[in-house]
Amino acid sequence: MVRKTKEDAELTRKRIINSARAVFLSRGVSRSTLEHIATHAEVTRGAVYWHFKNKTEIYQAIREQVFLPLIDRMDDSLTLASNEDPLTQIENSLCQTIDDLNNNLEMRQMYEIMMIKCEYVDEFASVPQEILSNCSSIISKIKHVYERAESQGILAVKLSPIDLALDTHLFFSGLLHLWVKDTDGSMFRHQAKELIKAHINLRRKI
Amino acid sequence: MVRKTKEDAELTRKRIINSARAVFLSRGVSRSTLEHIATHAEVTRGAVYWHFKNKTEIYQAIREQVFLPLIDRMDDSLTLASNEDPLTQIENSLCQTIDDLNNNLEMRQMYEIMMIKCEYVDEFASVPQEILSNCSSIISKIKHVYERAESQGILAVKLSPIDLALDTHLFFSGLLHLWVKDTDGSMFRHQAKELIKAHINLRRKI
DNA sequence: TTGCTTACATACAAATTTGTATGTATATTA
DNA sequence: TAATATACATACAAATTTGTATGTAAGCAA
Structure with a gap:
């Protein structure tokens, strides 16, 4: 059940950003893993890597x-x-x-x-x-x-x-x-x- | 060539602390490894673990x-x-x-x-x-x-x-x-x- | 409807980092 | 001076984390 519509994709992108903010807050930026962020957003690391190059890019987005x-x-x-x-x-x-x-x-x-x-x-x-x-x-x-x-x-x-x-x-x-x-x-x-x-x-x- | 005198040991302890400060400064606390600190102090991780329980204890000492x-x-x-x-x-x-x-x-x-x-x-x-x-x-x-x-x-x-x-x-x-x-x-x-x-x-x- | 692209999930390999276990030569002490 | 504890160095195992490679189903354009 993959390949969402563009609006869905934009939603997951925002979910990832919001999750990253929450994870950064509770674990600090350095100790936050893309796995942590993905889990919190209820997606896999694959989704995170699709939307962002790496952790730094997520930080910049926030x-x-x-x-x-x-x-x-x-x-x-x-x-x-x-x-x-x-x-x-x-x-x-x-x-x-x-x-x-x-x-x-x-x-x-x-x-x-x-x-x-x-x-x-x-x-x-x-x-x-x-x-x-x-x-x-x-x-x-x-x-x-x-x-x-x-x-x-x-x-x-x-x-x-x-x-x-x-x-x-x-x-x-x-x-x-x-x-x-x-x-x-x-x-x-x-x-x-x-x-x-x-x-x-x-x-x-x- | 191990087993230094007590004064020598105290010196290496201070060298480790000073190195930790320099390493923390340049790499940040989270990204600093005990290996980084040991290398900078010209000792092995064994010496670091002898003097300190872990990175947190070094930070407290500093x-x-x-x-x-x-x-x-x-x-x-x-x-x-x-x-x-x-x-x-x-x-x-x-x-x-x-x-x-x-x-x-x-x-x-x-x-x-x-x-x-x-x-x-x-x-x-x-x-x-x-x-x-x-x-x-x-x-x-x-x-x-x-x-x-x-x-x-x-x-x-x-x-x-x-x-x-x-x-x-x-x-x-x-x-x-x-x-x-x-x-x-x-x-x-x-x-x-x-x-x-x-x-x-x-x-x-x- | 075919074909291509998107939006992911899954799997894998490599590199890091940690703690601990063990070895060892030398101070120190009795 | 023998015994013991000290001050490390070395080796090993386990867990994490990262990037990438590959798979795939569904959306979308022609």
Whole structure:
């Protein structure tokens, strides 16, 4: 009973991707076998090899499915005009990411895999550099928003927009890392948005 | 030519540990074989198995060798009385860690392994929880220093000490993660201390 | 409806990796 | 100085994992 229709094939491809995310999450990328993934997806390794060249290609597929849209959204929320004041715009953009993490299982799993279930060597060695380069663009976008805040005179502090942007991005990077590790939510997840608000209020006049 | 003296044996044990750190760093923990480690240390797997039960035990040995002293030192620099003002004390404590990373190869390697060369599953699944618990104690120590700063009236901002401490810790966590990834130093390593100073100056009156 | 291609399943061979068992020469100790 | 324990090296067996090769039934185009 083989040879499914094209729609069926696309379904099994998605089942394989979803299974891979679950398997990566529970066993780590390195210890995950194509056999594990296939079993979880209720297919054989043959099916996996038909859709993907190897484990690396599956990982890339997962990453693109979740990560690229996220970066776009973060870009938009910082770049697009808004009727909020600039500081609130930064706050909302960060809070939006936290909301996404809470609401989107796939995104949550992918973040956990990327942060504590993957070793960045060999074919993954370039990922940290890519992350750094994403940082650059995000920091520069935050900087622009801080520049608008400065020109509107709503900043209570004397740091330059670039220093404020760097500080905010480092804060948020740390928050995301600890958010992911805080799986039971008792330390950071339950107060993530309050931490963001406090961080922004720190620089708001009055 | 076997059966070395006790001192010789201790030397080979240390050679194995140092080799393991180098191998973990270049191949990731999961893909590192006891054969890789043994070859790098110029011994056989027999020697490795004599000194350690398995790869996990080697990892633990590396971790304790580097990580525990660091936590102690960070604790001390925040707890012990100082003739600096509280904000400078926090600044110095964070800068000291950056100095340590720059000067201590073993510490630098271990941080890189822990952050981007290790998958926290199975026998390592409890490590993120341990990290979180370390966070708690560090945050509470930073909070105490901020309380002293507040009572001395040198704070320019209206956040509570606990919120300031959380913000500082998240900032520093993010900085460490990006410091590690920034291997060529162009983005964060070269200005890490300036970022710390900016972060502290943000809360300093005048 | 024939023929070709798709979407897999099954089978096989090779390479890795692990743990353990065993050998052995030399420190160390009594 | 004899006995014993140490600090390894070597050898072996078993289990995993990978890629590929081959089989096959059903969809699809002509």
